[in-house]
Amino acid sequence: xxxxxxxxxxxxTASTRVGDHTYELELTxxxxxxAGTANGGYLLAVCVRALRGEVPQPDLLSVSAHYLRxxxxxxxxxxxxxxxxxxxxxxGAATLLREGKEIIRVLATFTDLAAAEGQTIELGVAxxxxxxxxxxxxxxxxxxxxxxxxxxxxxxxxxxxxxxWGGELGRAERWEFWMRFTxxxxxxxxxxxxxxxxxxxxxxxxxxxxxxxxxxxxxIRRRPAPGWLAARVSTRHLVNGFHEEDFELxxxxxxxxxxxxxxxxVP
Amino acid sequence: xxxxxxxxxxxxTASTRVGDHTYELELTxxxxxxAGTANGGYLLAVCVRALRGEVPQPDLLSVSAHYLRxxxxxxxxxxxxxxxxxxxxxxGAATLLREGKEIIRVLATFTDLAAAEGQTIELGVAxxxxxxxxxxxxxxxxxxxxxxxxxxxxxxxxxxxxxxWGGELGRAERWEFWMRFTxxxxxxxxxxxxxxxxxxxxxxxxxxxxxxxxxxxxxIRRRPAPGWLAARVSTRHLVNGFHEEDFELxxxxxxxxxxxxxxxxVP
Numbered sequence: 337x338x339x340x341x342x343x344x345x346x347x348x349t350a351s352t353r354v355g356d357h358t359y360e361l362e363l364t365x366x367x368x369x370x371a372g373t374a375n376g377g378y379l380l381a382v383c384v385r386a387l388r389g390e391v392p393q394p395d396l397l398s399v400s401a402h403y404l405r406x407x408x409x410x411x412x413x414x415x416x417x418x419x420x421x422x423x424x425x426x427x428g429a430a431t432l433l434r435e436g437k438e439i440i441r442v443l444a445t446f447t448d449l450a451a452a453e454g455q456t457i458e459l460g461v462a463x464x465x466x467x468x469x470x471x472x473x474x475x476x477x478x479x480x481x482x483x484x485x486x487x488x489x490x491x492x493x494x495x496x497x498x499x500x501w502g503g504e505l506g507r508a509e510r511w512e513f514w515m516r517f518t519x520x521x522x523x524x525x526x527x528x529x530x531x532x533x534x535x536x537x538x539x540x541x542x543x544x545x546x547x548x549x550x551x552x553x554x555x556i557r558r559r560p561a562p563g564w565l566a567a568r569v570s571t572r573h574l575v576n577g578f579h580e581e582d583f584e585l586x587x588x589x590x591x592x593x594x595x596x597x598x599x600x601x602v603p
Numbered sequence: 604x605x606x607x608x609x610x611x612x613x614x615x616t617a618s619t620r621v622g623d624h625t626y627e628l629e630l631t632x633x634x635x636x637x638a639g640t641a642n643g644g645y646l647l648a649v650c651v652r653a654l655r656g657e658v659p660q661p662d663l664l665s666v667s668a669h670y671l672r673x674x675x676x677x678x679x680x681x682x683x684x685x686x687x688x689x690x691x692x693x694x695g696a697a698t699l700l701r702e703g704k705e706i707i708r709v710l711a712t713f714t715d716l717a718a719a720e721g722q723t724i725e726l727g728v729a730x731x732x733x734x735x736x737x738x739x740x741x742x743x744x745x746x747x748x749x750x751x752x753x754x755x756x757x758x759x760x761x762x763x764x765x766x767x768w769g770g771e772l773g774r775a776e777r778w779e780f781w782m783r784f785t786x787x788x789x790x791x792x793x794x795x796x797x798x799x800x801x802x803x804x805x806x807x808x809x810x811x812x813x814x815x816x817x818x819x820x821x822x823i824r825r826r827p828a829p830g831w832l833a834a835r836v837s838t839r840h841l842v843n844g845f846h847e848e849d850f851e852l853x854x855x856x857x858x859x860x861x862x863x864x865x866x867x868x869v870p
Contacts, residue, residue, distance in 0.1 A: 397845075398818040398866050400667030402694050402710045404687040419698075419708050420671040425817065427669050429696070429708065431686075441686050441696065441710055443669045445817055454844020454869055457809055459776045509726045542724055550692065550712055551665040553820040555866045557842045573859050575824045577721020578664075580862055592840050595847055597864055599665050599822045602721055 343521035344489055345530070349381045351414055359386045359414040363407060363434070368485030374407030375486045376440070376549045376598075377533030383430035383442040384526050386414040391426030393446035396525040400553040401442045408434060419443075449525070449559050462586040463512035463566040468493040471514060474501045490534045491518045493564070499541045506541040510570040515585075522562040523585075523593075529554040531565065532583040532596035539571045539579050539602070547579070547600045554583075554596035563588030577602045610788035611756055612797070616648045618681055626653045626681040630674060630701070635752030641674030642753045643707070643816045643865075644800030650697035650709040651793050653681040658693030660713035663792040667820040668709045675701060686710075716792070716826050729853040730779035730833045735760040738781060741768045757801045758785045760831070766808045773808040777837040782852075789829040790852075790860075796821040798832065799850040799863035806838045806846050806869070814846070814867045821850075821863035830855030844869045 344366060351361035367378035380401045388396065411434075418428040427445045431438055465471065471493035493514040499506015515531060517523070523531060532554050537547045566586040571579050578601050585594040611633060618628035634645035647668045655663065678701075685695040694712040698705055732738065738760035760781040766773015782798060784790070790798060799821050804814045833853040838846050845868050852861040 398669070400669070400710060400818060400820055402665070402667070402686070402712050404689075404694055419669070419705050422671075427671055427708065438686050441694065443667060443708055443710055443818075445669050449843075452843035452845065455811070455841055456843055457806075457841040457846075458839075460839035539724075544722070551667060551710075551820065551822070553667055553818065553864065555818070555845075555847060555864075557840060557845065572725070572727035573824060573862070574722055574724040575859070576716075576719035576723055578719065578822075578824065579724075580822060592842070595840070595864070597820065597822075597862075 343517065343519050345517060345521055345527055348378070349385045351382060351386050357416045361412055363409050363412045365409040366485060367489060371546060375533060376403055376552060377530035379407045379432055379440050380442060380552065381526050381530040383414055383432050383440065384444050384529060387416050387428045387430045387444050388446060388526070390416055390418050390428060391421055391446045393426045393448050395447055395449040395559065396529060396556050397425065397445050397447040398553070398555045399442060399444040399529050400551065401440050402551050403440050403549045404438045407439045410434060449556065460592060462590045463568045465512055465514060465566055466495055468514045468564045471495055472497055486534055489518055490515060490531065492535065500536065505543055508538060508541045509572060510568065511538050512566065512568050514564045515567050516564050523560045523565060525556040525559065528556055528560060528585055528594040531585060532594055533598065535567060535569060537571065537581055537600065538569045539574060539581070544602050546603050548603060550599045550601055552596060552598035554594055556594050558591055558593045560587040560593040561589045574602070610784065610786050612784060612788055612794055615645070616652045618649060618653050624683045628679055630676050630679045632676040633752060634756060638813055642800060643670055643819060644797035646674045646699055646707050647709060647800070647819065648793050648797040650681055650699050650707065651711050651796060654683050654695045654697045654711050655713060655793070657683055657685050657695060658688055658713045660693045660715050662714055662716040662826065663796060663823050664692065664712050664714040665820070665822045666709060666711040666796050667818070668707050669818050670707050670816045671705045674706045677701060716823065727859060729857045730835045732779055732781060732833055733762055735781045735831050738762055739764055753801060756785055757782060757798065759802065767803065772810055775805060775808045776839060777835065778805050779833065779835050781831045782834050783831050790827045790832060792823040792826065795823055795827060795852055795861040798852060799861055800865065802834060802836060804838065804848055804867065805836045806841060806848070811869050813870050815870060817866045817868055819863060819865035821861055823861050825858055825860045827854040827860040828856045841869070
């Protein structure tokens with residue numbers, strides 16, 4: 337399922353440089369969550385993409401975002417600042433504004449992942465999932481998952497439609513499933529940092545129906561191979577309305593490509 | 604083992620306001636790591652403490668730090684900026700500079716943890732450790748752990764001195780142990796965010812002997828009860844020289860109080 341460019345992620349995260357460290361764009365509603373506001377991973381990707389043009393290193397390595405206000409469609413501005421450009425890594429800051437008000441603040445560090453040299457020790461294991469073709473699409477399957485906004489941009493394949501995905505309380509601590517952009521765009525480091533926020537939170541399996549990100553950090557561990565990504569998401573602690581969500585993405589070769597954690601609040 | 608104030612953590616993280624959003628302090632060598640540079644948790648705490656005075660919410664909730672250059676002892680400056688002050692949370696940015704050069708960049712969000720209301724669901728479990736009195740002090744025990752700088756500021760109690768702590772290769776994915784400030788200062792939210800970076804990295808159990816933080820994010824989940832903290836630290840992926848380190852701190856009542864992850868590079 338491949339379409340010709342421009343893919344939605346590329347056209348919707350692009351901004352135009354209008355001055356030193358200043359960019360403008362139109363935030364679209366095509367990445368809205370069912371709550372009616374822009375997905376946090378989309379907003380993060382807008383910031384990181386503007387910043388990437390200001391550092392020599394090609395790959396996002398680590399990004400931290402603090403979410404200040406909900407993102408709504410319309411004209412927006414990104415203001416960036418480079419903090420340090422080193423030989424191996426480059427770091428900068430970005431702020432996304434709507435009507436003069438800050439929506440998110442981001443710090444991001446870039447590197448050349450292809451030039452990373454050093455020891456590799458793997459103690460983690462990839463999700464054990466049937467092939468995507470043998471899994472169920474929760475949208476066309478018997479699940480009741482909204483298919484507007486980000487629900488149209490990202491698709492999933494689950495081994496079974498249990499718990500939340502089947503319209504019930506599953507009380508799971510962890511979900512594992514496949515995901516990718518619906519229009520066939522393969523993931524790159526910035527896309528990985530958006531995709532870790534693109535699935536319904538696993539805390540929904542406990543009856544929670546809304547969750548807003550306070551902070552999200554994603555680390556990119558490798559450039560991903562093309563194809564489906566295997567996701568593992570878990571939440572262990574909902575404490576007085578705040579919960580963490582850990583997210584791993586593994587590429588089609590079975591290699592870990594991204595790790596993230598977010599702290600979110602149940603309104 | 605309690606001394607009278609001032610405790611080292613309080614005196615060494617204090618800075619003096621010298622202008623709008625500008626603070627000065629003397630970075631000490633009392634929190635140096637065996638590598639001879641300032642511990643990253645100490646540097647983070649300096650920034651967060653300056654910033655906390657500028658927001659109405661009393662408790663650190665979430666902090667993200669990108670490490671740009673090693674910290675060395677001497678005169679330093681903190682520059683802060685408030686991003687958004689809301690009813691429930693307040694967010695700001697801070698930069699620590701030495702001789703005009705940026706050492707770390709921080710984003711931090713504060714809240715009133717005592718006023719947090721909402722559902723609690725706990726699926727995680729605290730480390731199962733013998734009481735601290737039944738554990739071994741790796742400094743006075745048969746371990747060979749340096750006791751200068753941060754090694755004097757923080758103490759540990761381990762069930763056994765195995766692997767790295769016994770001078771051998773343990774190849775563990777996870778360590779669990781007790782920790783606290785040596786001078787008897789109890790932890791508060793900012794101290795928790797420093798303590799998650801105060802232990803030797805578990806990747807040392809694989810023969811690695813140095814590791815520099817690229818990014819560290821800590822989430823404070825509860826105000827901690829006084830006393831020892833139970834720590835759980837794990838690293839699953841060392842990829843081309845980069846590794847994550849996950850850290851949990853549980854207070855003396857068995858409640859999760861902090862979660863952190865850092866991305867670090869093996870030089």
